[in-house]
Amino acid sequence: MADHEEPGDGLARHVHALSRRNLLIVIVFFLSNIVTAVSTLVTAVGVLRESTTDWRDAEYRKLRSLRGGHTIERFTQTLGQATYRMEYPDYVPTVDVGDKSKLTRHVFRPREEYRVEVLTDSKGSTLTYTVTSCHPDFRPWFEVDRNRRNGFRVTLGTSLAEVRPSNPSLYLWMTATGALQSTVSQREETGDEDGWREYAWGSNDACPLTSEEKRERTDRFQSRWEAWRARHRPDDTGQYTGDTSDPKTRSLMKRSVVNVYAETAPQHPTMGSFYPALLGVDRHHAD
DSSP: OOOOOOHHHHHHHHHHHHHHHHHHHHHHHHHHHHHHHHHHHHHHHHHHHIIIIIHHHHHHHHHHTOOTTSBHHHHHHHHOSOSEEEEOOTTOOSSOOSOGGGOEEEEEEEETTEEEEEEEOTTSBEEEEEEEOOOTTOOOEEEESTTSTTOEEEETTSBGGGOOOSOTTOOEEEOOOTTOOOEEEEEEEEEETTEEEEEEEEEESOSOOOSHHHHHHHHHHHHHHHHHHHTSOBOTTSOEEOOTTSHHHHHHHHTOBOOEEEEEOTTOOOHHHHOSSOOSOOHHHHO
16 A cells, blocks of 8 residues: 655655755855955956056166166156156256256156156256155165176165165265255266266155154154264265264164165266255155
8 A cells, every 4th residue: 555645745845855956056156156256356466466566567667767868758758748847947057068048857757656857958868867756665776887796776765774885985965955955865976888977866855744743753853864964064065975884874874765866867967066955856846
């Protein structure tokens, strides 16, 4: 005799089968969400990497491709149109480079992270090339004396003490201007494939102070450099020279961040002739 099936048994089997199918759907849906989330995460990481790394490397290569002595057209092709263009002050440079009235200052702002300034002559050739950055995570590097064994790099965002020039005893304080802006810098004169040129790098006060705390901290640190300057005598150009082996000088150098790099065109006057006070852009063009 066949087993008698209760009416509820079929309903139970139907509910059980439906539950199994729904569970499978839930699992598939859950796995699908995981795959989507992982895919989104991978894409986001790729975009983040591109936005934080790839563009910086491209900008660094761009900046290293430019040299003092290139035409202004070359700078425009690489960096875009200049944001500022103005005649250079009549009292600069302090040496004869021809008709001073035709010297022009160009300031480029390709990205928020840095500024480029060049000084051109009447022919459109650049006499100086400077890069200034107020962003600690933007760190382009430049080669000095690139064709010699004692060549070295200058990296923005590092301390003055980390740069190792072949002449470590050279140290200059560039005096304050009427706007109370100043630069602590080092210099190197050397020849390369283009000829003899001068390089300079240092820490200037062109970067904007975004808070009262930063302002007070900067003022306290600046006062230490003022005290350092008081112990030295200026040369004929009003600049102060110190010895980097001096412990107090080294201590200040370790706390001074390099935010400006500069070079002259080959066979042109020294950097101090073009920048007797502030190396690179001033604070009006840095923000």
